Amino acid sequence: MSRAAPPSRLIAALLLAAAVSVVGTGPAEAADSTVTVNLAAPGKTPTRAGAGFLYGLTQNGVGPADSLLQPLRPTLFRGGGARIAGHGWLGDGYRAGTGYQVRVTSAIDQARRVTAAPYNATYHLLVSDVWGADTEQPANTVYPCDNGDCTNWRSFITQLVTDVKASGVRVRYDIWNEPDGTGFWPRGVNSAQYYQMWNTAVTEIRRLDPAAVIVGPSYSGYNHGWLDAWLARTKADGTLPGVLNWHFGNDPLADSNDAKAIMSARGVGPLPMTIDEYLFSQQQQPGYLAWYLARLAPSDVSAAAHAIWSDCCTAGTLDSVLWNGQPTGQWWVYRAYAQLTGNLVAVSGGTGVAATAAVDQGAGRAVALLGNQTGQTGTTSIAFSGIPSWLLSGGRTRVTVQRIPDQSPLAAPIVVSSADLTVTGGALTVPVTMVSGTDAYTVTLGNPIDGGTGGGVSVVDANAADFTYGTGWGLTTGVADMYAGTANWSHTAGATATFRFTGTQVALRAVRDVDQGRMTVSVDGGPPTTVDNYAAARNASGVVWTSPTLANGQHTLTIVNTGQRNPASTGINIALDRADVTAAAPPAVIDGNDGRFVYSAGWGLATGIADMYAGTANWSFTTGSTAQLPFTGTRVALHAVRDVDQQIIAVSVDGGAESLVDNYAPARNASGVVWTSPVLAAGQHTLRVRVTGTKHPASSGWNVAIDSADVTA
Incomplete structure (x- = not known):
């Protein structure tokens, strides 16, 4: 149901039902399982079907900022002014007054x-929201077609469609939200009055705008019987919608297959299908979201919208995917989902887990996004097969595992590991240890996605190869409250350990307890700092020391057991848990059409281009035309189209010498890096691109098409 919340008693009942039937009561240790990803079986282009939001925007539509919205590459939004003061058409006394106007203005x-x-x-314009059915209707509300009179309802539809057409904005009309007794429509599911209301609206919308797309029935959950009866009746009445939709459900793939079977049996369609609300409140965490997106990928559902359970309805939080204007774990799942580009590939196997995966030669990577339905922990192995040769260098490929925890806010995913691994016979298996049942994970072969080795926090177990131990150290395994279950320990004065890392900061985690001693820590041979690990109560994995911010690069952390202790301590033990390494922030991606690029005369814009960032290309074939990007940072990389019809461009920074870049290529690469600047002094700079009017002899045209730019801080 729409998250314009129904009465509290109904919410409690629904939450209880969902908790019993959909999600377990807590994390459970599961047997190890394997998910198989076949990169040699590319399928359809990713549609980003799940990247939709119910009441995700501010009232005037300007929030959230593009910097938080564009990276998610959303495909569907749904709203109609629910809960905006004035109560819509209903609140105006069933006419177009100020209450109606503020809601329709917000939607437009x-x-x-x-x-x-x-x-x-x-x-999707929620017609019933503009009318005023957002669960705050008074008890004496006169609903459309009460007592068989649809006159006022028809007048409302006429006014709404007329106003939307006058705006010049194209919407799809979602006629009535959850018309099955959930507080939005109390006149009965599939009742005679409901069909009067529905048929009147469809007939009037199509009379006023024959090209209009109508969406329905928007039931609060997938229900085979309701949908079967509804399709039979609306087919008979000639009022079938242009898009078939519903809300929630246990499995989007199973539900969409069932809906297709009903349509086939009834001689309907096939109609496009959408799920206009998904995820109950307890499911709104990275692990379940990633599982749902994975189940959505092989279905024929064209779009789905994240539901809202708080912040209704104009907070601009993307249905609480943002927290105080900052990304959460769910936001990072959607960000990873947006980076599943190229072609989806075949995925199978897994117990309680699911993954969606894609391979993209242009981006130089293959990505698997892993989630789970049951809140389980344990190890899931991602078995890649059919790994293409372009992902290999010397028989190895870069493998990056990222953990997306259920945190609000979350600055970046945690990089669990990043290493070059050997591929044998086109196959490689990557184990993923699921620390929490609410976490999602990404496994990337090749160029990392956001939060990979170019940014975020890497967790390095103290038993990893990057830690080196001298004499006087031992290892204990099976320690339940320590990372990876291991403790590297010493109770020998002078025992030394080193940790080599690449990044800008390191935080050391070690045991604090009643028997722990003192150690010194230092970076790159600098002055040592003494850390006292005594504590009256045990904390096995807390941060005991954090370095200052360092220059981005390679560093060495040195840990020495001093053999000394706090007077209250019973021992001189030192036990290392892990290190958290902060890497340099990833480059900021600037779309060629986001307003920061400044274009001279002679440039045009093309939209809806699936293989380009944000779906846009800024193009020119006019000699002498220029594009400039003012930016602040230390480096810039230009992405542009390389193809059979592209010409040569000249690129420069800050008025310096131009570099000629030939964008001709025998095969298309729409968004690859064509030029990268040298390292620049930190500060403000300007990138300039000039159309030269020259081309490679093999090129068939004179085109230039800018995709985006990556700016390194």
Whole structure:
């Protein structure tokens, strides 16, 4: 149901039902399982079907900021002004007054932003929201077609469609939200009055706008019987929608297959299908979200919208995917989901877990996004097969495992590991230890996605190869409250350990307890700092010391057992748990059409281009035309199209010498890096691109097409 919350008693009942039927009561240790990812079986282009939001925007549609919204590459938004003061058409006494106007203005403002470039998303206008059915209706409400009178309802539809058409914004009409007794429509599911209301609206919308797309029935959950009856009746009445939709459900793949079977049996369609609300409140965490997206990928559902259970309805938090204007774990799952580009590949296996995966030669990587439905922990192995040769260098490929914890806010995913691993016979198996049942994970072969080796925090177990131990150290395994279950310990004065890392900061985690001693820590031969690990109560994995911010690069941390102790301590033990390494922030991605690029005359814009960032290309074939990007940072990389019809460009920074870049290529690469600047002094700079009017002899055209730029801070 729409998260314009129904009465509290109904919420409690629904949450209880969901808790019993959908999600377990807590994390459970599961037997190891294997998910197989076949990179040699590329399928359809990723549709980002799950990248949708119910009441995700601010009232006027300007929030959240593009920097938080564009990276998710959303495809669907849904709204209609629910809970905005004035109560819509209903609150105006069943006419178009100020209450109606503020709601329709909000919906049009939101739709205008997200249906235009760079989003080019779809907006489902909740007609019942504008009317006033957002669960705050008074008890004496006169609903559409009460006593068989649909006159006022028809007048409302006429006013709404007329106003939307006058705005010039294209929306899809979602006629009535959850018409099955959930507080939005108390006149009965599939009742005679409901069909009067539905048929009147469909007929009037199509009379006023024959090209309009209508969405329905928007039941609060997938229900085979309701949907079967509804399709039979609306087919008979000639009022079938353009899009078939529903909310929630246990498995989007199973539900969509069932809906297709009903349509086939009834001689309907096939109609496009959407799930306009998904995830109950207890499911709104990275692990379950990633599982749901994985189940959505092989289905025929074209779009789905994340549901809202708080912040309703104009907070601009993307249904609480943002926390105080900052990304959460769910946001990072959607960010990883947006980076599943190229082609989806075949995925199978797993117990209680699911993954969606894609391979993209242009991006130089293959990515698997892993989640789980049951809140389980344990180890899931990702078995890659059919690994293409372009992902290999010397028989090895870079493998990056990232953990996306259920945190609000979350600055970046945690890099669990990143290493070059050997591929044998085109196959490689990567074990993923699921620390928490609410975590999601990504496993990337090749160039890391956001939060990979170019940014975020890497967790390095103290028993990893990057730690080196001298004499006087031992290892204990099976320690339940320590990372990876291991403790590297010493009770010998002078015993030394070193940790080599690459990054900008390191935080050391060690045991604090009643028997722990004192140690010194230092970085790169600098002055040592004494750390007292005594504590009256045990903390096996807390941060005991954090370095200052360091220059990005290679460093060495040295730990020495001093043989000394706090007077209250019973021993001189030192036990290392792990280190958290902060890497340099990943480059900021600037779309060629986000307003920061400044174009001279002679440039045009193309939208809806699936293989380019944000779906846009800024193009020119006019000699002498220029594009400039002012930026602040230390380096910039330009992404542009390389193809059979591209010409040569000249690129420079800060008015310096130009570098000629030939964008001709016998095969298309729409978003690869074509030029990278040298390292620059930190500060403000300007990138300049000039159309030269020259080309490779083999090129068939004179085109230049800018995709985006990566700016390193």
